[in-house]
Amino acid sequence: MSQTITISVDAMGGDNGPRVVLDGARMFLTERPGLNFIFHGRQEELEPLIEEFPDLKKVSTIRHCDNVIAMDAKPSQALRKGRGNSSMWAALQSVKDEEADVAISCGNTGALMAMATFCLRPMEGIARPAIAAIWPTLRADTVVLDVGATVGGDGRQLVDFSILGAAMARALFDMKSPTVGLLNVGTEEVKGLDAVKEAAQFLSTATNAGMTYHGFVEGDDIGKGTVDVVVTEGFTGNIALKTAEGTARQVGTYLRMALKETLISKIGAFIARSALRALRRKMDPRTVNGGVFLGLNGIVIKSHGGTDAVGFKSALGLAYEMVRNRLKDKISEGMSRLGPLPEHEADDKELEAEST
Incomplete structure (x- = not known):
């Protein structure tokens, strides 16, 4: 990998349009100079926006793509209509062609997983990829996977996910031997x-x-931070993720209502406003942002579809760290260290990419 990291961006994905993407990239560039960006999308929309950010323009290339994958498109439909001609596919293709070190998108999760799997292919020895989320806990951040890429799976696939999650923890948290627990x-x-x-x-x-x-480990161990990596299959993992997100919103709503009930509570809220803002950002999945697609021949980051510029900057930070800390190399190292692995069960079904 060259010293300069190049990030390939699907600039059209997400709910809030390309302005959020470019503004987030501008913010991240001020913190991490020495980056290059390739933005894929509609040139007529991207060029006027990038003119507003001269520093970003200097290190960026725009690649025109007319086709944009809808947020509600089915993965099979997106793959059929968007292969080779969409901003999402082009972002992945830049990684495959070794023009970029990592691809990132705020777009449709299921479509992104289907395209990434088809374009980049799983690493040797990995049957199915996984989506890993970074979970804030009482102890420290924890890696949780799979949160929606593969529904069901045999024991060997859970072993694969353990290898992938441990490699991500080593890359992200600078750990030699992260603890791994199977969700049960x-x-x-x-x-x-x-x-x-x-x-x-x-x-x-x-x-x-x-x-x-x-x-x-059990469900309550995730929030406790009992282990560094929690491993499960995608059906259970996605339910756990959505439950946690919903609970965070519920608690936040209760807190806001309680702080508005009396004059004393309003005064208390005013005094604690900076702490409350920090708590809100920590619990908001749009700002604590970025899922990592693990097990592919290339690094892919999924940013939350409803994120703002600050949240997209956070996802870019995750992309940067995964490249800088050699995520792919650490996965390969983990595979080789384990020696002979049990065989995967025969499975002729296509990979299921579940939207998160």
């Missing part, structure tokens, strides 16, 4: 689905794998 309905060895038990049996005997297997 209890911590006892006899509990859980066969796939979870199978993965646990393998991980419990793994040594020198760049991770420390903790055992089973």
